[in-house]
Amino acid sequence: QKEVEQNSGPLSVPEGAIASLNCTYSDQGSQSFFWYRQYSGKSPELIMFIYSNGDKEDGRFTAQLNKASQYVSLLIRDSQPSDSATYLCAVKPNFGNEKLTFGTGTRLTIIP
Amino acid sequence: ETGVTQSPTHLIKTRGQQVTLRCSSQSGHNTVSWYQQALGQGPQFIFQYYREEENGRGNFPPRFSGLQFPNYSSELNVNALELDDSALYLCASSSRQSLNTEAFFGQGTRLTVV
Numbered sequence: 001q002k003e004v005e006q007n008s009g010p011l012s013v014p015e016g017a018i019a020s021l022n023c024t025y026s027d028q029g030s031q032s033f034f035w036y037r038q039y040s041g042k043s044p045e046l047i048m049f050i051y052s053n054g055d056k057e058d059g060r061f062t063a064q065l066n067k068a069s070q071y072v073s074l075l076i077r078d079s080q081p082s083d084s085a086t087y088l089c090a091v092k093p094n095f096g097n098e099k100l101t102f103g104t105g106t107r108l109t110i111i112p
Numbered sequence: 113e114t115g116v117t118q119s120p121t122h123l124i125k126t127r128g129q130q131v132t133l134r135c136s137s138q139s140g141h142n143t144v145s146w147y148q149q150a151l152g153q154g155p156q157f158i159f160q161y162y163r164e165e166e167n168g169r170g171n172f173p174p175r176f177s178g179l180q181f182p183n184y185s186s187e188l189n190v191n192a193l194e195l196d197d198s199a200l201y202l203c204a205s206s207s208r209q210s211l212n213t214e215a216f217f218g219q220g221t222r223l224t225v226v
Contacts, residue, residue: 004154034214034215036217042219042220043200043202043217043218043219043220044155044202044217045217046214046215046216046217049214088154088155090154097167097168098143098145098160098162098168098204098206098208098213098215099145099157099160099168099170100145100147100155100157100204100215101157102147102154102155102156103154104152104153104154105153105154
């Protein structure tokens, strides 16, 4: 079992709709969870992080965390063509360890 | 702009050669982590440096080594390059001050080994 799993996609969503990206992780002790966006040929860009169960909203983005189910998701509302990218889920284990374990990423395409 | 800078941006090396990649961390950050990202994959953790010492290492051979300097900048050295070392190398800067701190990436170095 991979430590962090994501559906590789591609995920196609019409412009203006909600895109839902999912991620599961295997280490129950994981403390912090991050979503990065990566455009082709570029480096990952941090979108959101979350560490408490529940929802965290930032503009059009909402991160959701359920530690009991070891599940984290990212919702993108009012999807725009500029949201087309690969979305990487990353998990940090515990305090004092800055190592991030990444999933393979989900490729999202917003269809105009 | 994250404030994390890497150099060079692109590099072509021959198999068997050695390479040094550089990273300047974001102001106020004391931890630098290095990642290797192969095409179509997520970044893989190589190692991290905190207070000039290696503080955690992923599943990479000893020919991958690094340094962190007093100003928190860092180098990644790879000896005896192999074709499979061709990848995007990413440096991430963070602050090991509290539990929930974000890591910001530099623009990466694209290494091609021929």
